[in-house]
Amino acid sequence: xxxxxxxxxxxxxxxxxxxxxxxxxxxxxxxxxxxxxxxxxxxxxxxxxxxxxxxxxxxxxxxxxxxxxxxxxxxxxxxxxxxxxxxxxxxxxxxxxxxxxxxxxxxxxxxxxxxxxxxxxxxxxxxxxxxxxxxxxxxxxxxxxxxxxxxxxxxxxxxxxxxxxxxxxxxxxx
Numbered sequence: 001x002x003x004x005x006x007x008x009x010x011x012x013x014x015x016x017x018x019x020x021x022x023x024x025x026x027x028x029x030x031x032x033x034x035x036x037x038x039x040x041x042x043x044x045x046x047x048x049x050x051x052x053x054x055x056x057x058x059x060x061x062x063x064x065x066x067x068x069x070x071x072x073x074x075x076x077x078x079x080x081x082x083x084x085x086x087x088x089x090x091x092x093x094x095x096x097x098x099x100x101x102x103x104x105x106x107x108x109x110x111x112x113x114x115x116x117x118x119x120x121x122x123x124x125x126x127x128x129x130x131x132x133x134x135x136x137x138x139x140x141x142x143x144x145x146x147x148x149x150x151x152x153x154x155x156x157x158x159x160x161x162x163x164x165x166x167x168x169x170x171x172x173x174x
Contacts, residue, residue, distance in 0.1 A: 002039050002109040004102065006121040007132030008146060009166070015143040016118060018050055021136050025064070026163030032068045039109045040076035042094075042102060042124075044117035048079045048087070051116070055088055078105065080120055102127055122148040130157070131171045 008016045054069040077091040087093045094101050115121045154171035
Protein backbone atom coordinates (compact mmCIF):
# COMPACT_ATOMS: atom_id res chain seq x y z
CA UNK A 1 0.00 0.00 0.00
CA UNK A 2 1.31 3.45 -0.94
CA UNK A 3 1.80 6.29 1.52
CA UNK A 4 0.31 9.65 0.58
CA UNK A 5 2.80 12.45 1.31
CA UNK A 6 2.24 16.21 1.09
CA UNK A 7 5.48 18.16 1.06
CA UNK A 8 6.49 21.62 -0.15
CA UNK A 9 8.93 24.45 0.44
CA UNK A 10 7.43 26.76 3.05
CA UNK A 11 8.38 30.13 4.53
CA UNK A 12 8.83 30.76 8.25
CA UNK A 13 5.37 32.33 8.32
CA UNK A 14 3.74 29.31 6.69
CA UNK A 15 3.38 30.27 3.03
CA UNK A 16 4.37 28.51 -0.17
CA UNK A 17 5.55 30.43 -3.19
CA UNK A 18 6.95 29.09 -6.42
CA UNK A 19 8.91 32.22 -7.35
CA UNK A 20 10.14 33.98 -4.20
CA UNK A 21 12.41 31.27 -2.83
CA UNK A 22 13.67 27.88 -3.85
CA UNK A 23 15.99 25.08 -2.90
CA UNK A 24 19.76 25.39 -2.62
CA UNK A 25 21.82 22.75 -4.48
CA UNK A 26 21.68 20.19 -1.65
CA UNK A 27 17.90 20.44 -1.29
CA UNK A 28 17.48 20.35 -5.05
CA UNK A 29 19.52 17.11 -5.08
CA UNK A 30 17.15 15.78 -2.39
CA UNK A 31 14.15 16.62 -4.63
CA UNK A 32 15.77 14.95 -7.65
CA UNK A 33 16.20 11.74 -5.65
CA UNK A 34 12.71 12.03 -4.19
CA UNK A 35 11.08 12.34 -7.62
CA UNK A 36 13.28 9.61 -9.04
CA UNK A 37 12.21 7.20 -6.27
CA UNK A 38 8.55 8.15 -6.06
CA UNK A 39 5.58 6.04 -7.06
CA UNK A 40 3.98 9.12 -8.61
CA UNK A 41 2.37 12.46 -7.87
CA UNK A 42 -1.18 13.75 -7.66
CA UNK A 43 -1.28 17.39 -8.72
CA UNK A 44 -3.86 20.13 -8.53
CA UNK A 45 -4.30 21.99 -11.81
CA UNK A 46 -2.42 25.13 -10.80
CA UNK A 47 0.74 23.40 -9.58
CA UNK A 48 0.66 20.96 -12.50
CA UNK A 49 0.64 23.87 -14.95
CA UNK A 50 3.67 25.36 -13.16
CA UNK A 51 5.48 22.01 -13.18
CA UNK A 52 4.89 21.54 -16.92
CA UNK A 53 7.91 23.84 -17.25
CA UNK A 54 9.96 20.62 -16.92
CA UNK A 55 8.46 19.06 -20.08
CA UNK A 56 10.71 21.07 -22.41
CA UNK A 57 14.49 21.00 -22.30
CA UNK A 58 16.36 24.27 -22.09
CA UNK A 59 19.91 24.27 -23.48
CA UNK A 60 20.96 26.71 -20.74
CA UNK A 61 20.00 24.34 -17.92
CA UNK A 62 22.64 22.88 -15.65
CA UNK A 63 23.09 19.10 -15.57
CA UNK A 64 21.07 19.03 -12.32
CA UNK A 65 18.12 20.79 -13.95
CA UNK A 66 18.22 18.30 -16.84
CA UNK A 67 18.36 15.47 -14.30
CA UNK A 68 15.31 16.77 -12.41
CA UNK A 69 13.38 17.25 -15.66
CA UNK A 70 14.10 13.67 -16.75
CA UNK A 71 13.00 12.31 -13.38
CA UNK A 72 9.83 14.42 -13.40
CA UNK A 73 8.93 13.38 -16.93
CA UNK A 74 9.26 9.69 -16.11
CA UNK A 75 7.19 9.94 -12.90
CA UNK A 76 3.52 8.92 -13.28
CA UNK A 77 1.22 11.88 -12.61
CA UNK A 78 -2.51 12.21 -11.87
CA UNK A 79 -3.86 15.71 -12.45
CA UNK A 80 -7.00 16.82 -10.64
CA UNK A 81 -8.93 19.34 -12.71
CA UNK A 82 -12.43 20.03 -13.92
CA UNK A 83 -11.22 22.70 -16.36
CA UNK A 84 -8.39 20.98 -18.24
CA UNK A 85 -9.41 18.82 -21.18
CA UNK A 86 -6.05 17.09 -21.56
CA UNK A 87 -2.74 16.64 -19.78
CA UNK A 88 0.80 15.97 -20.93
CA UNK A 89 2.83 12.80 -21.26
CA UNK A 90 2.81 10.26 -18.43
CA UNK A 91 -0.17 12.04 -16.84
CA UNK A 92 -3.78 11.02 -16.26
CA UNK A 93 -6.61 13.53 -15.90
CA UNK A 94 -8.85 13.07 -12.83
CA UNK A 95 -12.02 15.16 -13.10
CA UNK A 96 -14.37 13.33 -10.73
CA UNK A 97 -14.25 11.23 -7.55
CA UNK A 98 -10.83 12.53 -6.57
CA UNK A 99 -10.93 10.94 -3.11
CA UNK A 100 -11.99 7.58 -4.55
CA UNK A 101 -9.24 7.72 -7.16
CA UNK A 102 -6.57 8.52 -4.58
CA UNK A 103 -7.87 5.79 -2.26
CA UNK A 104 -7.61 3.31 -5.13
CA UNK A 105 -4.07 4.47 -5.99
CA UNK A 106 -3.00 4.11 -2.36
CA UNK A 107 -4.41 0.59 -2.30
CA UNK A 108 -2.98 -0.53 -5.66
CA UNK A 109 0.48 1.07 -5.54
CA UNK A 110 3.56 0.71 -3.32
CA UNK A 111 5.93 3.43 -2.14
CA UNK A 112 5.46 7.17 -1.72
CA UNK A 113 2.73 8.93 -3.67
CA UNK A 114 3.06 12.71 -3.44
CA UNK A 115 0.32 15.36 -3.29
CA UNK A 116 1.12 18.58 -5.13
CA UNK A 117 -0.56 21.76 -3.95
CA UNK A 118 -2.10 23.01 -0.70
CA UNK A 119 -5.68 23.17 -2.00
CA UNK A 120 -5.57 19.56 -3.14
CA UNK A 121 -3.91 18.54 0.14
CA UNK A 122 -6.79 20.14 2.04
CA UNK A 123 -9.29 18.10 0.02
CA UNK A 124 -7.33 14.90 0.77
CA UNK A 125 -6.64 15.59 4.47
CA UNK A 126 -8.08 12.28 5.69
CA UNK A 127 -5.91 10.30 3.27
CA UNK A 128 -2.53 12.00 3.86
CA UNK A 129 -0.09 9.83 5.80
CA UNK A 130 2.74 12.33 6.10
CA UNK A 131 3.39 16.06 5.86
CA UNK A 132 6.87 17.29 4.91
CA UNK A 133 7.58 20.95 5.39
CA UNK A 134 10.84 22.18 3.89
CA UNK A 135 11.18 25.26 6.08
CA UNK A 136 13.20 28.18 4.67
CA UNK A 137 14.45 31.32 6.48
CA UNK A 138 12.14 33.58 4.49
CA UNK A 139 9.15 35.62 5.64
CA UNK A 140 6.62 36.28 2.88
CA UNK A 141 3.87 38.03 4.81
CA UNK A 142 1.14 36.48 2.68
CA UNK A 143 0.31 34.21 -0.20
CA UNK A 144 -0.87 30.62 -0.34
CA UNK A 145 -0.64 28.96 3.08
CA UNK A 146 0.86 25.47 3.39
CA UNK A 147 -2.11 24.46 5.54
CA UNK A 148 -5.45 25.55 4.15
CA UNK A 149 -8.09 24.93 6.77
CA UNK A 150 -7.96 22.62 9.76
CA UNK A 151 -5.84 19.49 9.97
CA UNK A 152 -5.95 16.55 12.34
CA UNK A 153 -3.53 16.75 15.26
CA UNK A 154 -0.01 16.07 13.99
CA UNK A 155 3.02 14.55 15.70
CA UNK A 156 6.61 15.25 14.75
CA UNK A 157 8.18 12.16 13.17
CA UNK A 158 11.57 13.58 12.21
CA UNK A 159 13.55 16.71 11.50
CA UNK A 160 16.84 17.38 9.77
CA UNK A 161 18.73 20.09 8.03
CA UNK A 162 19.18 19.77 4.29
CA UNK A 163 21.73 22.04 2.67
CA UNK A 164 22.58 25.40 4.07
CA UNK A 165 19.11 26.81 4.69
CA UNK A 166 16.22 24.34 4.80
CA UNK A 167 14.97 22.19 7.61
CA UNK A 168 12.81 19.20 6.69
CA UNK A 169 10.07 18.73 9.29
CA UNK A 170 8.10 15.50 8.90
CA UNK A 171 4.75 15.11 10.65
CA UNK A 172 2.15 12.34 10.67
CA UNK A 173 -1.48 12.49 11.75
CA UNK A 174 -1.76 11.58 15.40
